[in-house]
Amino acid sequence: MITFVAAFMMYLLPTQDVARYEAIASDIVQVAEADPIDNDPLRTSLLLASIAFRESQYRPDVETCKVRGDNGKALGLWQTHSSAAVCRDRVTAARVALEYVRRSLSACQRLTPVDRLGMYTHGRCVPNNWHSRDRYKLVSNWIDAYLPEEM
16 A cells, blocks of 8 residues: 555655655555544545645655744644644654544535545635645545556
């Protein structure tokens, strides 16, 4: 699964630093396997990779919080408003991001599934949420095109 997630990341944003993407994918998969959404660690992993892509483009300077978003409030690859621990430990950052995803899915449960990341993406639940739909679409397009039968 790590290779599949790293390949997804390469598809989203090619890099020469394949080892770094594999390390990020490994940490994402570790978190997703421990606590998957809907008992689906693969989709959970891909969703976390998709969110990190849109939030930080996997930039090392964003990961270590040398660069922050939202006027200095958003930290790490997933740009969460959390503690500085996400700047030092990628697994912690992925766990925090997954918790933010879960909160958003719960808060926005009255919306269609693809719109439920609204609380994560911009702090409110809104129908026809382009940002939420985009993150899900990246995942579904990849799965539709490349998911091997044996996964």
